Amino acid sequence: MAIPDSQAEAAALLRRLAGGGDPIETHISAIFIGADTVWKLKKAVRLGFLDFSDLAARAHFARRELALNQPHAPGLYRDVVPITRGPAGLALNGEGPPVEWVLRMAPVPPGDFLDAIARRGALAPALLDGMADAVAALHQAAPPAPPGFDAPGAAGRVLDGNIRDCLANGLAEARVRALGGAMRARLDALAPLLAARATAGRVRRCHGDLHLGNLCLWQGRPTPFDALEFDEALATTDTGYDLAFLLMDLCQFGQRAAANRVMNRYLGRSGDVGLLAPLGFWMALRAMVRAHVAARRGDDGMAYLAAAEGFLAPSPPRLVAIGGLQGTGKTWLARALAPDLGAAPGALHLRTDETRKRRAGLPPEARLPAEAYAEAESRAVHAEIFAAARQALAAGHSVVLDAVFLDPTLRAAAESAAAPHPFTGFWLAAPLDLLRERVARRSAEGTDASDATVAVLEQAARADPGAIGWQVLDATAPLTPARATLALHPGTGA
Known part of the structure; x- marks a missing residue:
């Protein structure tokens, strides 16, 4: 939809300010992009879902757009200014009565959208x-x-x-x-x-x-x-x-x-x-x-x-649980499998590390003190992920549980959470020296939700996990056998 004739003079001014290039147009706006400023003009149109035909309405909605967006994009949205008519003709924010209103913004490189x-x-x-x-x-x-x-x-x-x-x-x-x-x-x-x-x-x-x-x-x-x-x-x-x-x-x-x-x-x-x-x-x-x-x-x-x-279209849900010591790659495998499990856009990935952070009111990458890993809190974290898994399965969505699962009772609880839907459990295993290297590197980077240190890993390695009834995978290359077990084909959403 072209810029209405009634706004042609204002559009010509904005085109000059922007260096002469044509605006980017939608059916309701024209956006003039200059070297360091963008001017957004609302078109004087009346459509089935909006009415910008009145100047006062265009001023109101320009200000409304500024108010809605500025808090989340500070600096990107600058202000709303009038195009005025004075003795010398139209000017931006000049003397004389407003004939148009424009929203001023900062330019964004095209490749950054x-x-x-x-x-x-x-x-x-x-x-x-x-x-x-x-x-x-x-x-x-x-x-x-x-x-x-x-x-x-x-x-x-x-x-x-x-x-x-x-x-x-x-x-x-x-x-x-x-x-x-x-x-x-x-x-x-x-x-x-x-x-x-x-x-x-x-x-x-x-x-x-x-x-x-x-x-x-x-x-x-x-x-x-x-x-x-x-x-x-x-x-x-x-x-x-x-x-x-x-x-x-x-x-x-x-x-x-x-x-x-x-x-x-x-x-x-x-x-x-x-x-x-x-x-x-x-x-x-x-x-x-x-x-x-x-x-x-x-x-x-x-x-x-x-x-x-x-x-x-419905897709039958299933629950997959992934356990193993710290550093075995449970989260990597969960993220690799989840997109291709069940309904779009794939399975709910429930990770105890992230649940623990949210319960503490912190982002995933924040560090938690030792008391956040007390037994009572760990029980509450596991109870929450099992409840969320049951809720998601009941809603028709597949689930991937991602936790150490050293305690056999927690593995049994994960299996129970799946009922009556199919369940598959994977246990990742790797040499302890490799896990020490992975955990040390992850701890140094500080960009993951896991707070585990090498000391935590070594303490877990000394614990007896009991009999492992889940499918044991080589943690250096777990994806292919896991996909084969689940009969998954990447990108199918099977």
């Missing part, structure tokens, strides 16, 4: 963890919905709107109606849970448009920006639905392993295992949005429609 990083295959683990941390922090700071918020009703309205838009934009009618019917049935089943999540404060004033293109590297960190400013009802939603857009987008970029890591890091920070039950529905709903948007642009939306069908 997360969708661009995903396209070049550069989503490193630390970057994925940072993405999840940023989203978790955004949700933690977001104000909750008012009491009595009708979460099932809101989801139903979004679903109905997406069905209409898919049909209106020419997507295959039979498939759209079949998918819509299946999603309505799933929503009806989820309604009590969605309502309970709203009561528990999980519905908040979220970002609202949290896809990869709306995150960038800013000051070295993944940073959400361009939060939905023009529709409070649409942006007031379950935090899990907000996250689902990012997970769906990663999957559609062919980055299911990345989506799995982001999901698990987010859950490790928030503890919100309850979002797994509606996650397939939410990801399907986000894929439907992308399907009709793509079709409206003249692109093929059927790939997104097929993705929505896949996200909604």
Whole structure:
């Protein structure tokens, strides 16, 4: 959609300020990128879902965009200024009455947007963890919905709107109606849970448009920006639905392993295992949005429609437990297996080290004192991961448990947590000298959730684990036999 004629003069001024280049345009904005400043102009348009036709509305929503985004992206969002008309014509923030309002921002290199990083295959683990941390922090700071918020009703309205838009934009009618019917049935089943999540404060004033293109590297960190400013009802939603857009987008970029890591890091920070039950529905709903948007642009939306069908399809869950001494690579193996287990974007990875940190109110990489490893706290940590595993399995999601599991009673508890679903236990083993080397290196780096030292390892090595009934794997090369046991094929989500 072109810039309206009524804004042509203001657009010409911004083009000159930006050095003469054409703006980047969406259907509601024009973004003029200069050497050290970006100017964002809201188009004077009235669409079915917004009305920017009035100057006062454009001023209001420019300020609203600034207020929503500036706390999470300090320095990226600068201010809102008028374009004024004076004796010499139009000027930015000059004398005379405002004729337009623009949002001023700092420029971001094109390669620093997360969708661009995903396209070049550069989503490193630390970057994925940072993405999840940023989203978790955004949700933690977001104000909750008012009491009595009708979460099932809101989801139903979004679903109905997406069905209409898919049909209106020419997507295959039979498939759209079949998918819509299946999603309505799933929503009806989820309604009590969605309502309970709203009561528990999980519905908040979220970002609202949290896809990869709306995150960038800013000051070295993944940073959400361009939060939905023009529709409070649409942006007031379950935090899990907000996250689902990012997970769906990663999957559609062919980055299911990345989506799995982001999901698990987010859950490790928030503890919100309850979002797994509606996650397939939410990801399907986000894929439907992308399907009709793509079709409206003249692109093929059927790939997104097929993705929505896949996200909604059930996948029988299973529980995999991985035990062994410190340094055997339990977490490495868990992260390698989890993306290909069960429903998208893969299994819930429950790690005692991360659960212990969250219970202490700390990020995973923070160090804990010795008393945090007292027997009573360790029992509570294991009880929590077993309860979370049962909850996830009941929601239809596979689980990978990641703990030392030296105590035979804990191994038995892990097996019991799986019932009635399939269970597989792996025990990693390696020479003690190799484990000492690994643990010493990890302790020196200080970038992992494990607080284990060589002394802790050696104490554990002296303990008697009892008879090991789980499949014993060589910790120097555990992945191939583990995949064979589970009949997994990388990237299939089997």
